[in-house]
Amino acid sequence: MNKYIDFIKEKQIGKYIENASLSEFTTYKVGGKANVIVYPKDIKKLTELLKYIKSNSIKHKILGNGSNTVFSSKTYEGIIIKLDELNNLEIVGNKVVVGAGYNLMKLSALATRKSLSGLEFASGIPGTIGGAVYMNAGAYKSDMGYIVKSVKVLTPDFKIITMTNKELKFHYRDSFLQHNKDYICLEATLKLKPGKKSEITEINNERKKRRLESQPLEYPSAGSVFRNPEGMFAGKLIEDIGLKGLTKGGAQVSNKHANFIINLGNATAEDVKELIEFVQTAVEDNYGIKLKVEQEFVNWE
Numbered sequence: 242m243n244k245y246i247d248f249i250k251e252k253q254i255g256k257y258i259e260n261a262s263l264s265e266f267t268t269y270k271v272g273g274k275a276n277v278i279v280y281p282k283d284i285k286k287l288t289e290l291l292k293y294i295k296s297n298s299i300k301h302k303i304l305g306n307g308s309n310t311v312f313s314s315k316t317y318e319g320i321i322i323k324l325d326e327l328n329n330l331e332i333v334g335n336k337v338v339v340g341a342g343y344n345l346m347k348l349s350a351l352a353t354r355k356s357l358s359g360l361e362f363a364s365g366i367p368g369t370i371g372g373a374v375y376m377n378a379g380a381y382k383s384d385m386g387y388i389v390k391s392v393k394v395l396t397p398d399f400k401i402i403t404m405t406n407k408e409l410k411f412h413y414r415d416s417f418l419q420h421n422k423d424y425i426c427l428e429a430t431l432k433l434k435p436g437k438k439s440e441i442t443e444i445n446n447e448r449k450k451r452r453l454e455s456q457p458l459e460y461p462s463a464g465s466v467f468r469n470p471e472g473m474f475a476g477k478l479i480e481d482i483g484l485k486g487l488t489k490g491g492a493q494v495s496n497k498h499a500n501f502i503i504n505l506g507n508a509t510a511e512d513v514k515e516l517i518e519f520v521q522t523a524v525e526d527n528y529g530i531k532l533k534v535e536q537e538f539v540n541w542e
Contacts, residue, residue, distance in 0.1 A: 253282075269508070287327075287395070287427075303322050305368055306344070306372060308464065309372070317540050327341045335357055335435055340427070341428060345369060345373045348370065356441070357434070359434055364449065374409070379413075381448065386409075393429075397424065457503050460503035462501050464501070466536065468534075478532070488516075490508055490509060492505070492508040
């Protein structure tokens with residue numbers, strides 16, 4: 242571990258935190274510690290760090306806002322990389338060029354102020370641009386696939402290339418990047434549409450009201466746990482077999498929305514994972530449908 246720190250300091254990769262609690266970097270507020278979390282100051286320093294990681298076979302993970310990640314309670318013996326410093330933003334007409342570390346909700350709010358439509362679906366998604374592209378984040382029958390024109394990525398052999406929307410293979414909560422994890426989103430070019438600020442604001446306000454009424458936003462969670470099977474709602478399947486309110490340790494299937502698992506305040510990562518797996522098995526036993534988990538489990542091996 243000291244070697245990592247020496248390298249990060251010597252090469253001035255960027256700010257870093259040693260022995261960091263991952264519960265502070267995930268929306269579930271669970272997880273163990275990480276040897277180090279580093280914030281590369283630019284693409285050049287990110288590339289330098291990744292070359293070092295590769296040549297020394299060091300475990301690593303790119304982490305956005307941690308809104309879809311469940312780390313185990315074990316120490317992450319490696320390097321967590323956060324791309325917060327890649328936060329450039331340029332808006333020309335209805336074209337938005339934005340860095341991977343930029344906050345998605347912040348961008349949605351800015352688009353509203355600029356009377357640009359297309360990001361309304363993202364007004365309640367607590368992710369980064371990079372994470373949103375990776376997950377093809379979406380809501381209200383829209384997602385990143387509808388607005389991404391192209392993405393600048395770092396390839397496994399450290400080349401910077403631009404991938405088109407078609408090459409990114411966006412599908413429901415899926416993209417090329419999920420299946421090719423050594424490709425890293427650096428920047429996205431989005432194509433929005435001119436709209437009326439008042440109409441966009443009205444849509445956002447109405448959806449915010451609905452979220453507050455129907456989702457347990459007062460508790461740490463990761464949003465929807467399971468993807469909706471085609472033509473069905475995962476939450477309804479879970480609710481119909483009586484699992485609302487089911488608790489394991491400090492984790493609970495929300496009484497407000499059955500497709501949310503919440504941290505009541507003292508949940509461990511293991512509580513969350515066990516509850517997710519229990520619900521998944523119960524739905525499969527009752528309906529013959531295996532729900533697909535939206536969250537990514539990290540450091541469980």
